[in-house]
Amino acid sequence: MDPLANLQDIHLPNDIHSWPVAPGWWLLLAVMIAIAYFYWKKIAAKRQQNLVKRQAIAQLNSDDNLTTEQSIAIIKWVAMHYFKRSDIAALHGDKLLAFLTDKLPAEQQAGFVQLAENALMQQYRKSAHSLYADELQQAAQHWVNHAMLVEVKAKPATGANNLAVTPTKTEVASND
Numbered sequence: 001m002d003p004l005a006n007l008q009d010i011h012l013p014n015d016i017h018s019w020p021v022a023p024g025w026w027l028l029l030a031v032m033i034a035i036a037y038f039y040w041k042k043i044a045a046k047r048q049q050n051l052v053k054r055q056a057i058a059q060l061n062s063d064d065n066l067t068t069e070q071s072i073a074i075i076k077w078v079a080m081h082y083f084k085r086s087d088i089a090a091l092h093g094d095k096l097l098a099f100l101t102d103k104l105p106a107e108q109q110a111g112f113v114q115l116a117e118n119a120l121m122q123q124y125r126k127s128a129h130s131l132y133a134d135e136l137q138q139a140a141q142h143w144v145n146h147a148m149l150v151e152v153k154a155k156p157a158t159g160a161n162n163l164a165v166t167p168t169k170t171e172v173a174s175n176d
Contacts, residue, residue, distance in 0.1 A: 049149075052081040056144045060137060068119055071136040075100065075143060082149040093120055100143055108146040115139035 056078045060066070066074075079088045079100070091099055097120045101109050116139035119132030 052078055053144055053149060057141070060141045060144065064134075064137075066133065066137045066140075068123060068133045068136050071133065071140045072096075072120075072123070075140050078144055078147075078149070079103075093123065096120055100147070103147045103149070104143065105146065105148065108142070112139055112142050112146075115142060 056074050059074055060071070076088060076091075076096075083103075088096075088099065097113065097116060100116070101113055104112055115135045119136035119139070122132060
């Protein structure tokens with residue numbers, strides 16, 4: 001009698017299914033979704049924060065012949081979006097120059113002052129009115145590109161309209 005004749009084939013275990021996944025994998029998936037959501041929100045908030053800056057740059061670059069008033073209106077509009085309106089609205093001349101210069105990094109301040117000083121100091125003199133328009137437009141581009149714009153603006157009162165609207169050329173001209 002052959003002892004090997006009574007042997008049977010090896011029984012393989014049933015296939016292991018991949019579902020349901022262990023709870024650790026579900027936890028890992030939930031953490032990854034949460035991280036992706038928070039990064040997406042952070043990127044969206046940063047993009048929204050820079051919306052006004054992008055609009056101002058587009059407006060400054062769209063017209064090479066902006067007047068002094070238009071350039072100042074754009075600078076103030078950007079500044080009022082990122083900083084308190086009460087700190088900016090009444091500023092003009094040397095006080096506006098000091099405020100804007102203070103918001104620039106130290107290495108950018110000299111270039112801005114050189115471009116903007118004459119225009120801001122001579123802003124209300126009729127004879128020098130348009131002499132510095134090109135320099136002020138360059139200064140405005142310089143300031144918008146390099147200013148440390150961190151949104152510290154207080155939330156608007158209830159019922160206030162919170163839409164960002166860029167000043168148009170006709171609005172700036174009509175305010176003269």
